Amino acid sequence: MKGVPPGVVNIVFGVGSRAGQALISHKDVNVISFTGSTLTGYKIKQQTCTLPVKLSLELGGKNAGIIFEDADLTACIPTTVRSCFQNSGQICLATSRLYVHRKIFDTFIEKFINEVKQIKVGNPFDDATKIGPVVSKEHMDKIMKYIQIAKQANATILCGETVTPKSDELTQGYFILPTVITDVKDTSELMLQEIFGPVVCVCVFDDDNEVIERANNINYGLAASLWTSNLGRAHRIAKKIECGVVWINCWMIRDLRMPFGGIKDSGMGREGYPFSRDVFTDLKSVSLSLI
Known part of the structure; x- marks a missing residue:
């Protein structure tokens, strides 16, 4: 050096x-x-x-993204998609649990899925590619195990593995499609264990105290992101979320x-x-x- x-x-x-x-x-x-x-x-x-x-x-993270009813979805959705799937979700700070307020859940999930479907998965040397393969076959098999757990638990896979067809190119490597899952219980392995892949679970919540408790009811405590127009609420909840890093209306903003x-x-x-x-x-x- x-x-x-x-x-x-x-x-x-x-x-x-x-x-x-x-x-x-x-x-x-x-x-x-x-x-x-x-x-x-x-x-x-x-x-x-x-x-x-x-x-x-x-160490590991099982990071929560909390989308309140007054969130600016125009800014929130593309950033949240990136937080879930950048580097195929193989980032310790990736968002893998999303909690969306009931009042905006349907609107959010429709826009979110549309954005996810625009992600190009493929050869990392292609400039148009946004997501490449995961690191190994062993890791791919581990991620797919969690997706099978979702199917066996009758969770809903809205897009991605098992519901979206793969091109021939993607069957030749360790590629996993960005996968969005709903109807998952908080006690599921999908919500409690770090998958470290392009998989996110999206849940509904009704009030601030509920989502704080659910976000904290986990063994991990690395990061969280909050999306709201109410900065008083944002700072209040940021204090109560049990993790080392909290982003408000952003993700992966780092000051060394x-x-x-x-x-x-x-x-x-x-x-x-x-x-x-x-x-x-x-x-x-x-x-x-x-x-």
Whole structure:
């Protein structure tokens, strides 16, 4: 890396059970900043609990998007579609649970589905493509398992896998169509577990207290997005949502001076200046006698 002294940055390739294990157990490693699955994060936490190391863990998310009855749908819908399906949903900050106020549910879902159907899935080297394949066959099979759970539970798949025909091109790779599911119970695996794919569940809610409780009734706590014209309501609910990042009338707005990280099963610690200093450096107290 230009401008960086030799040895400051070392890129080590290998599987977690070998390369990762060697790194987290090495006596010269005193800080571990990990981004990945909750399961792996907890393994790192368990294996380093007796070691003098600092931990910063950014783990999984099952992020809620809450669409209130006074939301500006013209701005909300394209941004929310992007938040659900960008990078085939393989983003820890992706929106995978949508709660839409009953008064606007029908209007929202019609416009939302129309927008989703405009997404071109295909060859990532084609400039017109918006979504490419998922990372592996193993991951594709995992995502499809959740879609089968939806079918078995008599949920409604409005578009995407199992209801939208695939082109021959898409059958040749690990492609999954953007999939929108409704009529899903809050206790379903679809609502509780991180799928990490182009799948979103859309639910109806009736009042603020209800949606706060439902959004928080989960083990994850990474991010949420709120859509409303009432900024008083937005700030009030932002305080009550149990997560590390809240967006109001936007998504994926990042300022690297702001704290970033999750709570619950979504991680521990905060990064972003000046908070990264607490992770990657140590404070030292030096006293000097002038007598």
